[in-house]
Amino acid sequence: MTAETALPAGAPPDERQLPVACTDLRVSFGTVQAVDGVSFSIAPGEVFGLLGPNGAGKTTTIRVLTTLIRADSGAVSVFGHDTRTAAMLVRHLIGYLPQQLSADFQLTGYENVWLFARLFDLPRGQRDQRVREVLAAMGLDDVRDRLVSTYSGGMVRRLELAQALVNRPALLVLDEPTIGLDPLARGDVWERVRELREETGMTVLLTTHYMEEADTLCERIALMHHGRIRSEGTPAELKARLGPGATLDDVFRHDVGTAIEDEEMTGGGRDVRRTRRTAQRLG
């Protein structure tokens, strides 16, 4: 396989490099070893799912990848650019939806996206059109001039997707895009992601706690626990290992086991609190 032919249409030349290559990543916070030797890579155009229980280290891994924090050791490169030495370039290539709700409630939907169009240095002549485009693609046409404080949780999340898309990223990073949403709003968000994928073939890295959703959407999955990757493969491969009729839920239980209760008692508290706060903001 030549790298050239593996390129999805319209991909940047840098996609000849792997969208994500992560080698032996380690991150600690004080005494907590949040990420403990993680290596994985994502192929061009792939939808890659990073799964695992609360406190597994998914968000920490993503925060290294998006240049927000530095790893203690190991390296991540995005399309061949090291996240430490080429941080600004890497940021230009990524569209990032953080786990926490992050839209500015004091601004309108339009202004939120417009802010990011400016921060990603979109040429002045293209800004307005691009902002309207992504808002329309996320179904927020009618409400774009309303303050975000009047949005529903699902609308806020779709707005944040629009923000993440305004720079036409080559890699889309979604950290629990459906957190705190009702089943309908959740389905809606995934539907938008699926459409995007079909239209653009862009590479997606996502995390979620909903196994059925990961199963249908992800082409490849890595299951993390205690800062390490426990198993990795296509959903079919992972399920097949446990025998016929197994679901991704079973794989999760198998890999994580009963340790999940200990986890909630120790490390996960901070994230549970944050998640609750996010849920509160969602109302």
Added chain:
Amino acid sequence: MSAVRVAPPSASADRWSPATLMPPWWRLYPSRILTFWLVELRKIRHDRTELYTRAVQPVLWLLIFGETFSRIRAIPTPPGISYLAYLSPGIMAQSALFIAIFFGIQIIWERDSGILTKLMATPTPRLALISGKAFAAGVRSVSQVVVILVLSAILQIHFDWNPLHLLGVAAAVVLGAAFFSCLSMTIAGIVLHRERLMGVGQAITMPLFFASNALYPVKVMPGWLQGLSAANPMSYEVDALRGMLLGTPSALLLDFGVLAIAVVAGVAAAAALLPRLAR
């Protein structure tokens, strides 16, 4: 929905080269500062209540404190200048200070609400992000300049209404607010929690105000306070404002020089501590 049109453009090496993606620093910084300015203006437009409530305090200072102290004539003022006229540039600087100190609280709130995380994942260097925030504080504080100018006109205070001087007044207030917002964001980067910052903020705003020439001339202060005042950027801000509004003798070059250096140092300090907020 079928009409999703967010596809990347056709493959062009230019579109993805670092040079196309990233403007040179001399365009990047002004562009980011302008962005945060515009966003701040939008926020002011959406919620004007703060604009009105913020106007109350300086009005009270001038009407109650100012009028009373004019009457007792306790404070010596330069010849030909009433105490009320002498006081109003000081109140201008003070109310800008109160707005700026709020910016550290805002940045902690933005961190807690996830906004900061996402801003920091955009191609915006830390220095540019802090500069943007600092000058956003400047924009907000210019509203106080307007309030006090209007009030002064009503109270028939004799200001120098030369437009060039008024522009200089706005510049001095913007620089002052930029510095004090950086001070506040620096403390935010140290204490990390809103409640603690509120405590520290309250503990330093009053000393900053009283250990300056905002209410009384430096020469009536005891020696140690004069020392503090000389190290307080607020004094230079007020000195510049008085010089431009009242024509009192002032060292404008020194004043603006000190303010500019203070802003640069403040931006650097706040930017250096920003990663602590991002952890």
